[in-house]
Amino acid sequence: MPQQVRVGTRASALALTQTGHVADALAALADVTVETVRVRTEGDRVSTSLASLGGTGVFVTALRDALLDGRCDVAVHSLKDLPTGDAEGLTVAAMPVRQDPRDALCARDGLTLAALPLGARVGTGSPRRAAQLRARRPDLEVVDIRGNVDTRLRRVRGSVPVAGAAPAPTATPVAPPGGSPVGDLDAVVLAAAGLARLGRLDAATELFAPDVLLPAPGQGALAVEVRTADADGEAPLAQALRALDDVATRRAVVAERAVLARLEAGCAAPVGAWGELAADGTLSLDANVTAVDGTGSLRRRTRGLVASDDDARALGRALADELLTAGAGDLAPLGATR
Ligand SMILES: NCc1[nH]cc(CCC(=O)O)c1CC(=O)O
Numbered sequence: 001m002p003q004q005v006r007v008g009t010r011a012s013a014l015a016l017t018q019t020g021h022v023a024d025a026l027a028a029l030a031d032v033t034v035e036t037v038r039v040r041t042e043g044d045r046v047s048t049s050l051a052s053l054g055g056t057g058v059f060v061t062a063l064r065d066a067l068l069d070g071r072c073d074v075a076v077h078s079l080k081d082l083p084t085g086d087a088e089g090l091t092v093a094a095m096p097v098r099q100d101p102r103d104a105l106c107a108r109d110g111l112t113l114a115a116l117p118l119g120a121r122v123g124t125g126s127p128r129r130a131a132q133l134r135a136r137r138p139d140l141e142v143v144d145i146r147g148n149v150d151t152r153l154r155r156v157r158g159s160v161p162v163a164g165a166a167p168a169p170t171a172t173p174v175a176p177p178g179g180s181p182v183g184d185l186d187a188v189v190l191a192a193a194g195l196a197r198l199g200r201l202d203a204a205t206e207l208f209a210p211d212v213l214l215p216a217p218g219q220g221a222l223a224v225e226v227r228t229a230d231a232d233g234e235a236p237l238a239q240a241l242r243a244l245d246d247v248a249t250r251r252a253v254v255a256e257r258a259v260l261a262r263l264e265a266g267c268a269a270p271v272g273a274w275g276e277l278a279a280d281g282t283l284s285l286d287a288n289v290t291a292v293d294g295t296g297s298l299r300r301r302t303r304g305l306v307a308s309d310d311d312a313r314a315l316g317r318a319l320a321d322e323l324l325t326a327g328a329g330d331l332a333p334l335g336a337t338r
Pocket residue numbers: 078079080081189190191193194218219220221222
């Protein structure tokens with residue numbers, strides 16, 4: 001008898017595709033039959049800006065409750081939405097091979113960031129993206145937006161509508177009553193990984209080099225979380241999870257998240273981090289903190305041989321300490337100061 005596994009997911013298109021990939025992978029790796037169950041989260045219900053919600057993990061709590069209640073056995077999270085603290089009774093048992101961690105500009109008329117006209121309106125709900133955009137282009141008008149990926153893409157003037165959606169106007173922006181405006185922005189910034197998972201990477205007009213826009217810690221990676229008791233042993237699910245885990249992804253993400261944890265910053269903080277594990281075991285790690293208004297930024301880089309997750313964590317912590325020593329706590333709202 002195969003082991004029956006219920007995979008919990010949010011109802012958004014992005015969550016459904018991410019969960020679908022993990023469910024298929026688990027089914028291919030061991031003798032399990034997989035069923036997906038939908039879980040509504042606070043982040044799906046609330047329509048205000050993510051930045052104003054405060055706290056971390058708005059997309060995560062409901063999935064964790066469903067795991068702990070036994071309504072599902074596996075939860076798939078976007079790693080960058082996962083708070084850095086441990087969840088009692090739960091374990092991130094696998095981090096599958098990461099997608100492209102870069103942020104993407106999706107601009108009208110194929111424009112790049114450098115080519116956007118003076119004062120162009122660029123949408124993002126992320127303080128990290130807003131701060132780094134302002135640091136490079138102080139003239140831009142950064143517009144706070146939220147909603148799912150398609151809602152955001154439709155705000156780009158002249159954007160190609162997706163099947164079934166209202167066409168984007170080419171001239172006057174229109175805000176449907178109660179709905180999100182359409183075609184009122186010159187560009188939006190989104191994670192390349194989310195676009196790729198939804199088959200919308202065609203909308204990207206620039207994939208940002210990390211020295212222009214450093215991604216969020218964990219961006220592009222997934223966390224597969226289970227009840228701790230299900231993570232170990234020889235049951236088919238535990239075996240499948242071990243096979244799904246990618247050590248290079250895990251080491252990089254552990255280091256990136258250690259930066260965030262040491263700065264006592266959440267996913268809404270203007271903190272970027274990007275780690276890459278080379279074949280020889282050397283982890284390169286890059287991190288920055290940017291003033292929300294873009295008037296200052298700090299960036300540090302390090303490299304070190306890592307043989308364990310603990311080594312990766314130590315590298316991230318040390319890099320965060322360098323940022324704190326250099327005054328990161330005065331530059332941006334972080335929990336940690338020095
Ligand atoms: N906070 C929302 C969120 N969480 C994960 C992704 C994209 C996929 C990923 O980074 O793995 C997104 C959308 C975005 O930032 O564009």
